Amino acid sequence: MANHYDYLIVGAGLFGAVCAYELGKKGKTCLVIDKRSHVGGNLYTELLAVTHVHRYGAHVFHTDNKKIWDYLNKFGEFNNFINAPIARYHDELYNLPFNMNTFTKLWPDVLTPADAQRRIAAEREAAKIDQPQNLQEQAISMVGTTIFEKLIKGYTEKQWGRPCTELSPAIIARLPVRYTFNNNYYHDRYQGVPVAGYTDIIEKMLAQATVRLQCDFFQQRERLTALADKIIYTGPIDQFYNYRFGVLEYRSLRFETEILNQQSFQGNAVVNYTAADVPYTRIIEHKHFYGTQQPQTVITREYPLAWQKGREPYYPINDATNNALYERYRQLADQETTVYFGGRLAQYQYLDMATVIEEALNLTATLLKNKKT
Ligand SMILES: Cc1cc2nc3c(=O)[nH]c(=O)nc-3n(C[C@H](O)[C@H](O)[C@H](O)COP(=O)(O)OP(=O)(O)OC[C@H]3O[C@@H](n4cnc5c(N)ncnc54)[C@H](O)[C@@H]3O)c2cc1C
DSSP: OOSOEEEEEEOOSHHHHHHHHHHHHTTOOEEEEOSSSSSSGGGOEEEETTEEEETTSOOOEEESOHHHHHHHHTSSOBOOOOOOOEEEETTEEEESSBSHHHHHHHOTTOOSHHHHHHHHHHHHHHHTOSSOOSHHHHHHHHHHHHHIIIIIHHHHHHHHSSOGGGSOGGGGTTOOBOSSSOOOSOOOSEEEOBTTOHHHHHHHHTTTSEEEOSOOGGGSHHHHHHTEEEEEEOSOHHHHTTTTTOOOOEEEEEEEEEEESSSOSSSSSEEEEOOTTSSOSEEEETHHHHTOOOSOEEEEEEEEEEOOTTSOOOEEOOSHHHHHHHHHHHHHHHTOSSEEEOSTTTTTSOOOHHHHHHHHHHHHHHHHHSTTO
């Protein structure tokens, strides 16, 4: 380990890895630390029963931006996996996102887009919702009461740990609803998962950097800070400031992974369990991301969990209170001259992988333009 680095990068997730690669390419030295025992952050994949298992939930790369797609493909080959999840409500199975396949199965008398629109409009009118005030009203006004009750209510309440009447309509404002027979979840032109797993990609990005794992920034903050001229920080922003204004809230998750001695468990990569009495929200069957045929299969159940300090923060709760709190931290961060914040935890925002790459590229381009860096 060298004595001094141009950059200390806190977090070996996607944001930190892209920064390390771009800065390293231009001759900057980077020390990348992560408190976990592996690189990749939430993208981390590990080999289990000959399958690259997504340890922290299903990760499907998708973007419309050819530049970002080409950039990521430099680090590894992607397959043409298309995300077409299934919803299971008790013993009923439906296609997601909501589309004509869903509507015709739910309502046998619905045969055309006009039939489906009429049916949903009738349910919306019966519910007498003018201006949706909460997630429940927003959902009913978009897809009617039947779909809300069977496919949204239980899933969403498990996911967020609150009744739909207490959740913001904004959470599902961009819910895809289609009047075509199209199960492709994302609209994006470029989609897939890396055939050799995400960890392989992150390792290639980090090849030039010095990487230290199981190294928590806050356990040796002064020593680590002294090791570099500048810091790129991708951890929780409130923790960086010692929670001085208060704690930002998250939802957490628990993953339970099992290897099964059978060819296929559910026949699809992602099945959402939408009934309230099933404690998990999703089961991922990893081999279906890759279309492989081995005799065993690996499944992961995803259980939503209340978050508290010490548990992994997954989904920021971007309500008015938390957003206002984040804004106060962001103002502090803006005043820093040698620390740069980026990634989902430092920005307190759910960010897709493509956005993370774009933002890391923007940050490093700015840093490299500045002659002083
Ligand atoms: C369940 C789930 C499913 C998702 N599915 C998709 C998907 O299908 N498609 C998609 O595009 N995006 C998806 N995402 C989003 C994707 O995970 C993020 O875009 C990506 O992980 C963000 O990368 P990051 O580097 O910002 O954060 P992270 O991956 O969280 O990396 C931050 C790293 O910082 C480390 N760290 C934090 N604090 C410290 C500290 N004090 N000291 C040292 N290290 C520290 C953490 O251990 C972590 O490794 C999903 C997210 C979740 C939660």
